Amino acid sequence: METKFNDLQINNYKPLREIVFEYLRNSILKGELQPGERLMELQLAQKLGVSRTPIREAIRKLELEGFVEMIPRKGAYVADLSVKDILDILEVRMFLEGLSAYLAAQRMTDEEINKLKDILKKFEDDFETMSKEDMIELDIKFHDMIMEGSRNNKLLQIIQGLHEQFQRFRVIYFSEYKEHEDIKKYHRAIVESISNRDPKRAQQYAQTHIQMIEESILKWKKKNKSKED
Structure with missing residues (x-):
């Protein structure tokens, strides 16, 4: 997944967690993040150039909206469509x-x-x-x-x-x-x-x-x- 996060920051006054959330959601909608793919907080933070906190907050919101599934003792995964x-x-x-x-x-x-x-x-x-x-x-x-x-x-x-x-x-x-x-x-x-x-x-x-x-x-x-x- 090639990051375009720096482009999203231009003239964008939304909270960082919202920018990260929208970026990840769009990546899921476009199929760049595939169903069943694991979302690694540290890896995403490094790619997007942010701390793990907005990544964690974005993943929680994605879970609430049905885009992400949390699997106990395994982590966060892009939710599949059955x-x-x-x-x-x-x-x-x-x-x-x-x-x-x-x-x-x-x-x-x-x-x-x-x-x-x-x-x-x-x-x-x-x-x-x-x-x-x-x-x-x-x-x-x-x-x-x-x-x-x-x-x-x-x-x-x-x-x-x-x-x-x-x-x-x-x-x-x-x-x-x-x-x-x-x-x-x-x-x-x-x-x-x-x-x-x-x-x-x-x-x-x-x-x-x-x-x-x-x-x-x-x-x-x-x-x-x-x-x-």
């Missing part, structure tokens, strides 16, 4: 994104739809050469634009409250599950439905897209379980 956790997240996403697509098909402007098409084209054209980080960034832009196009502030508030859970899932999905070709197919179908101002079909494809991801996870779970047996 398959059950991921499927729970997907159940929520299925309905929220289905509703977003339904409303976006009615409310997005033509200019916004053209921007959505541009994101889709970039995803399709650069798919083979894109890094995992670029895939995740484009996926976030794609879904965020549809959600914003819903013009429903309450829906956006709910989605933003779950943003970090969605982000952790995306890192795991793009790292572990290889059926990315289907993502392009469903993204294309969603864009076409929104462009055609067909809210029911947009909702259907948005929800089927999430169901496809759920099925691939269950398949992955079954495959890995058979290996363990």
Whole structure:
């Protein structure tokens, strides 16, 4: 993990423990700190150029927010997302994104739809050469634009409250599950439905897209379980 901590200190008047907390949380969300990875206070303090106290305080806060698990006599570890956790997240996403697509098909402007098409084209054209980080960034832009196009502030508030859970899932999905070709197919179908101002079909494809991801996870779970047996 390469530290960018000195950059974070520039013009930042937050308490040191908050700066360290945000740095570590972002490292977890980006997948730079992997599920199951041990958080060594001394090692982190040396990398970030701080004492162990703000590291310890940040780890405690991360534990309270579910990002870190404390294991007796072993220490602090980045909390894993179980398959059950991921499927729970997907159940929520299925309905929220289905509703977003339904409303976006009615409310997005033509200019916004053209921007959505541009994101889709970039995803399709650069798919083979894109890094995992670029895939995740484009996926976030794609879904965020549809959600914003819903013009429903309450829906956006709910989605933003779950943003970090969605982000952790995306890192795991793009790292572990290889059926990315289907993502392009469903993204294309969603864009076409929104462009055609067909809210029911947009909702259907948005929800089927999430169901496809759920099925691939269950398949992955079954495959890995058979290996363990």
